[in-house]
Amino acid sequence: MSEPGGSAPEAGALQRPSAETLHAAELAALAERDARTGALVPTGWALSPQAVVDFVIGDPRHGITAKFVGERAFVERCVVALATHRGLMLIGEPGTAKSYLSELLAAAVSGDSTLTVQGSASTTDDAIKYSWNYALLLDRGPSLEALVPAPVHRGMSQGKVVRFEEITRCPIEIQDSLLSILSDRVLTVPELSGPDRVLHARKGFSVIATANTRDRGVNEMSAALKRRFNFETVRPIRDHAREVALVQQQSDAALAAAGLAVRVPADLTDVLVTAFHELRTGRAGDGTPVEQLSTAMSTAEAVSVAVTAGLRAAWFSGGAPTGTDLIEALVGTALKDEPEDLSRLRSYFSRVVASRTSGRAGARWRELYAARQRLLE
Ligand SMILES: Nc1ncnc2c1ncn2[C@@H]1O[C@H](COP(=O)(O)OP(=O)(O)OP(=O)(O)O)[C@@H](O)[C@H]1O
Ligand SMILES: [Mg+2]
Incomplete structure (x- = not known):
């Protein structure tokens, strides 16, 4: 048994380690290959687009295990979408590996797949953008120290991919709170003043959303938000x-x-x-x-x-x-x-x-x- 408050458990003790933990050696090998071959790595990315695709679908000849089973061209389209100023929306039937693919992409592009919002009818703005540590808020007033960043805030400030699972389960007005973030790449914190009030996204920030075609429809998403995403349908494996x-x-x-x-x-x-x-x-x-x-x-x-x-x-x-x-x-x-x-x-x-x-x-x-x-x- 591990000590309370002891060091982090090994990956082997976890029920499901994140992709970046499980495949840390592969990610390091691909980064090393990028450095060796002088591959172009987009600013804010951990790997080159080529290496991201190899990581996701696997390159067994070079020790990269097969993970997502799908067409290379499909994964390439997803990777390109992440490099543009639009988000990537993965839609499809349940159990077609939308979440798994978004995890692999986030792990490869940002080295971190944990900035995840789980969409549901009760998802609030706090769970997406930021909330407050009320003890600090009362003590010192609104300040950056009292702000508790949620995944989108962290993704923007650290330049990382944010995953938004089951986005269509959220109320429309909550979904639409992403509009200005995706178009202007800016998050305003009205309670703060001075330079901390406006957070400009660092390069590397992007959003991968997933939506299940059996749930409340993608059709109900606002046209404005739809326009800010590239849609890709993840299909069941055909072969x-x-x-x-x-x-x-x-x-x-x-x-x-x-x-x-x-x-x-x-x-x-x-x-x-x-x-x-x-x-x-x-x-x-x-x-x-x-x-x-x-x-x-x-x-x-x-x-x-x-x-x-x-x-x-x-x-x-x-x-x-x-x-x-x-x-x-x-x-x-x-x-x-x-x-x-x-x-x-x-x-x-x-x-x-x-x-x-x-x-x-x-x-x-x-x-x-x-x-x-x-x-x-
Ligand atoms: N094309 C695929 N490549 C690799 N694994 C797949 C594929 N299709 C299904 N799987 C299996 O599905 C699992 C992942 O399912 P995942 O939860 O990502 O699906 P999902 O599309 O997000 O489902 P849901 O809509 O219910 O959220 C993988 O761990 C794997 O076992
Ligand atoms: Mg899923």
């Missing part, structure tokens, strides 16, 4: 093999981090990713129409089902996960609050899963089919 590889790699890593020696067998990961893909897109591999579930069957959910199946197998069945563990893990992921999803899933099992159960290649589908009662009870 089956890359999605399988990602789910395998992330579930292996999570199970290893939990200290377990199990991994989800490759053929079971394949079945999981196939089923999620079909239930997401509404089409089976042979073109048979499938009823889509109301729950987002995203890659993020597939990873979480794989990890849950692995934990269950390791703790309670003492071996590698099987179709039964997968089905148990699916409860609560695929079936949330929509009773109709149950009948959609039933029909998927009887029309698609059942047709794949023959022969050696059908072994995993057979396991799944045999265990279906657990899911459908």
Whole structure:
């Protein structure tokens, strides 16, 4: 146990270290490469645009691990947007790695992904710009020392990328408080006087916002604010093999981090990713129409089902996960609050899963089919 008030815990003791902590060695190597090759690093950035893209999508030949799975050209567009005087708005279905991509970009561009505002119906200006330490405020009056900077204030004064998660969940007037910041790059603190009253953003400051297309719509954003962002849609991974590889790699890593020696067998990961893909897109591999579930069957959910199946197998069945563990893990992921999803899933099992159960290649589908009662009870 660590001492209260002791030093910061090691990354290994954290549930989820930030990207800059987890990949500190890669970021240092890329900065060193920039220095060696004389790459142009924009003022206020930690890395060159080229190195930022390499960090985000990976460059395995040079020891940079693959992270976000997507087109290089897409990531390049995101990086260019950050260098302009517009913000970057990542929109898309739930679980398509919008938050993950924004974290990776902030870690690479600013070396810091922690300046984050979490948008919700109750997000206030204080949580975005600044608030006050009331003891100091009462004692000394409004002064820079009494000001408690929130992420946007810190991002502007330090020249860093600020992440604004789920921006469309905030009330419109709160969203619009970003207007002058994004256009004039200035934050006024009316309570202060003198030079401290106006904060001019340092170079390097930018905003990456994310918005979920299933939530309250991006359409409700004011036209004025929309104009100040470059919109990029993050799409689900299209390539089956890359999605399988990602789910395998992330579930292996999570199970290893939990200290377990199990991994989800490759053929079971394949079945999981196939089923999620079909239930997401509404089409089976042979073109048979499938009823889509109301729950987002995203890659993020597939990873979480794989990890849950692995934990269950390791703790309670003492071996590698099987179709039964997968089905148990699916409860609560695929079936949330929509009773109709149950009948959609039933029909998927009887029309698609059942047709794949023959022969050696059908072994995993057979396991799944045999265990279906657990899911459908
Ligand atoms: N293209 C992808 N590249 C890498 N990981 C992905 C990709 N798509 C999904 N994932 C998985 O999704 C996880 C991240 O999901 P994240 O929370 O960033 O999604 P999100 O789009 O922000 O979802 P939400 O809309 O619910 O906030 C990753 O850790 C990874 O497991
Ligand atoms: Mg998110």
